[in-house]
Amino acid sequence: MAGRILIIGACGQIGTELTLKLREIHGNDQVIASDIREGAKELMESGPFETLNATDEPHIRKIIQDYEVKEVYLMAAMLSATAEKAPMKAWDLNMDSLFHILNIAKEGIIEKVFWPSSIAVFGPTTPKDDTPQTTIMEPTTVYGISKQTGERWCEYYFNKFGVDVRSIRYPGIISYRTLPGGGTTDYAIEIFHEALKNSSYTSFLAEDAALPMMYMDDAIKATVDIMEAPAEKIKVRSSYNLAAMSFTPEILASEIKKHINGFKISYDPDFRQEIAESWPSSIDDTTAREDWGWKHEFNLDKLTTTMLEGVGKSLKTQD
Numbered sequence: 001m002a003g004r005i006l007i008i009g010a011c012g013q014i015g016t017e018l019t020l021k022l023r024e025i026h027g028n029d030q031v032i033a034s035d036i037r038e039g040a041k042e043l044m045e046s047g048p049f050e051t052l053n054a055t056d057e058p059h060i061r062k063i064i065q066d067y068e069v070k071e072v073y074l075m076a077a078m079l080s081a082t083a084e085k086a087p088m089k090a091w092d093l094n095m096d097s098l099f100h101i102l103n104i105a106k107e108g109i110i111e112k113v114f115w116p117s118s119i120a121v122f123g124p125t126t127p128k129d130d131t132p133q134t135t136i137m138e139p140t141t142v143y144g145i146s147k148q149t150g151e152r153w154c155e156y157y158f159n160k161f162g163v164d165v166r167s168i169r170y171p172g173i174i175s176y177r178t179l180p181g182g183g184t185t186d187y188a189i190e191i192f193h194e195a196l197k198n199s200s201y202t203s204f205l206a207e208d209a210a211l212p213m214m215y216m217d218d219a220i221k222a223t224v225d226i227m228e229a230p231a232e233k234i235k236v237r238s239s240y241n242l243a244a245m246s247f248t249p250e251i252l253a254s255e256i257k258k259h260i261n262g263f264k265i266s267y268d269p270d271f272r273q274e275i276a277e278s279w280p281s282s283i284d285d286t287t288a289r290e291d292w293g294w295k296h297e298f299n300l301d302k303l304t305t306t307m308l309e310g311v312g313k314s315l316k317t318q319d
């Protein structure tokens with residue numbers, strides 16, 4: 001590959017694992033991690049790291065120039081639950097950072113951009129089950145509005161300026177290596193930690209709140225696959241629907257009970273329940289499967305055993 005890769009927001013839940021995967025594929029020196037804070041030891045020690053604010057355009061340009069970067073993954077964002085508490089800050093971060101990268105790509109300085117969207121682009125008027133690729137989108141959260149707007153701008157920059165920007169609407173991403181960053185689906189991670197520590201969990205979503213979810217390895221695979229696909233295969237330049245599984249807190253709890261005898265779940269829904277109610281229950285991702293061959297590997301059973309093992313090990317090392 002000609003030129004290096006820059007990951008902005010590399011220390012987050014997805015950025016950490018994405019950086020490590022890209023370093024494995026392209027070589028440690030080829031992948032520059034950046035964030036406003038330092039991250040996991042493995043990430044910090046395995047390759048170059050730069051402290052970088054995603055809204056600081058001159059600094060982004062300098063790093064791109066210094067390292068001869070040709071591909072940018074923009075993972076920095078304020079997520080759904082946190083954004084509701086700081087709407088303007090979320091809007092500024094989520095939009096400014098995207099414009100900086102799209103404009104640098106428009107100038108031909110970088111060749112390819114990955115920018116993640118989310119199921120939050122949908123809203124209460126969207127068909128809830130098997131939500132199609134193209135459908136009604138009237139998001140009611142600050143985060144959803146920023147992601148939907150971002151999608152429109154990505155498509156615009158592709159159509160008008162030929163910017164090779166690629167995007168996926170991630171569902172709730174579940175993993176154990178890094179803690180989640182303030183999203184509505186975070187319960188599906190917390191539950192494993194509490195199940196192993198206390199054999200009980202109080203969910204901030206209601207028992208029947210069905211949401212689309214995905215294990216981290218599948219999300220990383222999708223990200224790598226869409227970026228490696230030939231440009232002509234990427235026909236959707238806003239963002240692709242992506243799915244693996246869908247479940248409620250009640251279904252996840254009963255799956256955990258198969259492994260932890262006596263695990264108890266209770267429900268105390270908070271403001272995040274309202275966000276969850278505005279999102280789809282399940283996603284139709286046929287277009288991604290047909291266009292660039294997307295295929296998931298993790299179902300609920302595999303996710304549960306992998307999470308229990310992974311969280312279990314990390315709790316032991318903390319002791």
Ligand SMILES: NC(=O)c1ccc[n+]([C@@H]2O[C@H](COP(=O)([O-])OP(=O)(O)OC[C@H]3O[C@@H](n4cnc5c(N)ncnc54)[C@H](O)[C@@H]3O)[C@@H](O)[C@H]2O)c1
Pocket residue numbers: 008009010011012013014015034035036037052053054055074075076077078079093116117118119169170171172173174179180181182183185
């Ligand atoms: N995790 C999910 O379930 C999920 C679902 C849908 C979409 N997404 C999207 O994927 C992307 C990554 O999500 P994540 O879960 O890893 O988020 P996260 O909150 O875990 O990580 C975001 C990272 O961005 C960094 N950051 C924040 N402000 C910054 C700034 N001004 N400059 C530079 N870095 C900054 C944070 O320090 C953090 O390390 C985001 O765009 C998010 O909207 C995530």
